Amino acid sequence: MKLKTSRKTLSxxxxTAFGAGLAMSPMAMAxxxxxxxxxxNGGYMQVAGSHSGEGKCGEG
Structure with a gap:
């Protein structure tokens, strides 16, 4: 009897925790x-022009 009560309480x-989480989560914006x-606007081409010589797989 104690095990059934414990399972029911746990469920x-x-x-309740799942329902509260759904209620408090923001709704999706359509x-x-x-x-x-x-x-x-800029800043994404900063490294494209520089060649440092790395990655030549053993040359030189």
Whole structure:
């Protein structure tokens, strides 16, 4: 009898925690595109022009 009471108490606690988590989580916004891209203004081509000589697999 004690085991059934313990399982029931545990299942009620887990269900309550799950329900509270769903209630407190923010709803998904349908008005914004989650896969939308934004244009980068600069800073992403800083390393492209420099050749330091690394990665030549044993040359020189």
């Amino acid at each position: 009620v606690a887990v269900a 008005d914004t595109n989650p896969f939308g891209a934004t244009e980068l």
